[in-house]
Amino acid sequence: MTSEELILTQAQELRRGTVVLACLALLEEPQYGYALLETLNDAGVTVDGNTLYPLLRRLEKQGLLTSEWNTDESRPRKFYRVSPEGSQVRARLVREWRDLVTSISRLTKEA
Amino acid sequence: MTPTTLTERYVHEVVRRIPADQRDDVAAELRATIADTIDARDPDGRGAAEREVLTEMGDPIRLAARYADRPLALIGPDLYPAYIRLLGVLLAAVLPVVTVISVVVDVLDGDSLGAVIGAALGTVLTVGAQFIAWLTLVFALAERFGKRRGAARGAGSWTPDQLPEAADSGSRTAAIGGLAVDALILGLIVWQHTAKPYVTDGGERLSVLDPALWTGWMWPVLAGLAGLVVLGVLRTATGRWTTPLVAAYAAANALFALPMAWILHSRQFFDSDFLADLGGLVAPDAFYTVTALGVLAVSAHDVYKRVREWRA
Structure with a gap:
């Protein structure tokens, strides 16, 4: 494995947990799967559809998201939004994230 | 959308593998998502x-x-x-025992040597395959339907007490090997007596060893060999030699080796009819002396090795 490949693999590991946080942040407004995927990728949080769509259902099952079918348009779509519990979890995760950023920046400055 | 489109076939392949109560919902969402993606890539065709x-x-x-x-x-x-861990125990400890038992049963049935060896190989393959298949099935079911993650899985907790003894693997292999040799000798002795494998030109069936031994010295020899097999199994199961096990091993070895040496020394070993049919073959004195001493030396060496393993 070249160092470039190693960096890509490790970066992917670093990003893995951030998708959940980004979803919880973005879904303050109701959104459907594909539009959310586009928004995330535009924002620099790269994720594949085959990861994101099952993830949304899992978060719904855990009670962090709620969902509703919108049949107003010709193509019915399932819209997700954050539940009250999801908001609490997001607040805690944001704090975790800030602590991590602080710790890592302190560590990397000393190094 | 006709049911034969690629999308429809794809959605069907996905949802038939998820729980029935979620199928329709996941299918509808997948269809919409795939259609959204396609439209974004290629709005026309x-x-x-x-x-x-x-x-x-x-x-x-x-x-x-x-x-x-x-x-x-x-x-x-x-x-x-x-x-x-469980697969290792089944294949390294239980399988040899099962095989030895099946060999002994075949020998007692008076099967020929070829049939016994064939049946032993068959036992190793079929019973081994059964162990692997059933164990894998049980664990796969546990993986699929057992509790996900969490500390509730008792099988997952490991303590340093489970570490094997450092010298264990070598001495374990030696114990299994010794067990197999003892069982083979035991099987051969019983087999040559019950199956009478040697056939004279006149069609008479003879045993190789003197049948008179079965009213005398053969019994301590067999008891000693059986004891060695049982002790080998116990050693494999407990993982090391304990004081009682080593003492019993020495006793069983003496029970086997001393009468065997005496039988050889006093020329009671071969069936005289068998020797006569071989053309009046007379083994030289040295043969009996050397073999008798050889049996004593091998047994003494075995006991010495066990004592060293036990003290290590």
Whole structure:
């Protein structure tokens, strides 16, 4: 494995947990799967559809998201939004994230 | 949308692998999502885009596993250590014992040597395959339907007490090997007596060893050999030699070796009819002396090795 490949693999590991946080942040407004995927990728949080769509259902099952079918348009779509519990979890995760950023920046400055 | 489109076939392949109560909902969402993606890529026609989008969604089995939150492994990391440990015990300790028992039964039935060896190989293959198959099935079911993650899995907790003794693997192999040799000698002695494998030109069946021994010295020899086999099994099961085990091993070895040496020394070993049919073959004195001393030396060496393993 070249160092470039190693960096890509490790970066992917670093990003893995951030998708959940980004979803919880973005879904303050109701959104459907594909539009959310586009928004995330535009924002620099790269994720594949085959990861994101099952993830949304899992978060719904855990009670962090709620969902509703919108049949107003010709193509019915399932819209997700954050539940009250999801908001609490997001607040805690944001704090975790800030602590991590602080710790890592302190560590990397000393190094 | 006709049911034969690629998308429809793909959605069907995914949802038939997830729980029934979620199928319709996941199918509807997948259809809409795939259609949204295709429209964004190729707003006009629906040619290459559909194929491309489905390729990116990937293997339906993988996607279904993600929807059902199911592991993509037959036996996952939680159960793997327990699985490997149990498989090792079954194949290294239980399988040899089962094979020896089946060989002894065949020998008592008076089967020929070839049939006994064939049956032993068959036992190793079929029983070994059964062990692997059933153990794997049970663990795969536990993986699939057992509790996900969490400390509730008793099999997952490991303590340093489970570490094997450092010298264990070598002495264990030696113990299993010794056990197999003892069982083979025991089997051969019983077999030559019950099957009378030697056939004279006149069609008379003879045993190789003197049948008169069965009213005398053969019994301590057999008891000693049986004792050695049992002790070998116990050693394999407990993992090391304990004081009582080593003492019993020495006693069983003496029970086997001393009468055997006496039988050889006093020329009671071969059936005289068997020797006569071989053309009046007379083994030289040295043969009996050397063999008798050889039996004593091998037994003494075995006991010495066990004592060293026990003290190590």
